[in-house]
Amino acid sequence: MSQVFGNEVPGRHVQPLHREAARYLEIPSSGGNSVARLLLDSKVQVAEFDASTAETASMTAGLTATKGATGSEWDLALAGHSADEREEAAVYKLDI
Numbered sequence: 001m002s003q004v005f006g007n008e009v010p011g012r013h014v015q016p017l018h019r020e021a022a023r024y025l026e027i028p029s030s031g032g033n034s035v036a037r038l039l040l041d042s043k044v045q046v047a048e049f050d051a052s053t054a055e056t057a058s059m060t061a062g063l064t065a066t067k068g069a070t071g072s073e074w075d076l077a078l079a080g081h082s083a084d085e086r087e088e089a090a091v092y093k094l095d096i
Contacts, residue, residue, distance in 0.1 A: 019046075021096045025059055026069060027051050028081050029088030043077045065090035 022038035034051035049055070069078055069089040078086050 022046055023094055023096065025056070025092040025094055026077065027056075027065075027090045027092075028069075028078065029085050029090075037077070039077055043073050045077055059094060060092050063092045063095070065092050067091075 020040050023041040024039040024043070026037045026039055027034055028037075036049055036051035036053075036056050037045050038047040039045050067090060068087050069091050070083070070086050074086065078089070081089070
């Protein structure tokens with residue numbers, strides 16, 4: 001007969017570290033399909049998805065976009081875009 005009865009006691013819960021929240025939603029003006037990008041406060045991209053989704057609409061509801069992302073702080077995030085696309089980009093500062 002076994003000396004172990006019932007189930008094993010679960011291990012101690014470890015709280016994982018949370019990632020930094022995205023602060024900007026940027027939608028570059030490019031031909032064809034629009035792609036939305038989530039960026040940290042440091043302008044590092046953390047996500048990219050289709051800009052026509054319902055989630056994009058809910059994130060931008062009530063917010064006013066700033067037109068243009070031409071400053072040097074946007075160079076890394078928008079390195080693959082032309083100057084014209086960067087001038088036409090819509091940038092939303094998210095309320096977190």
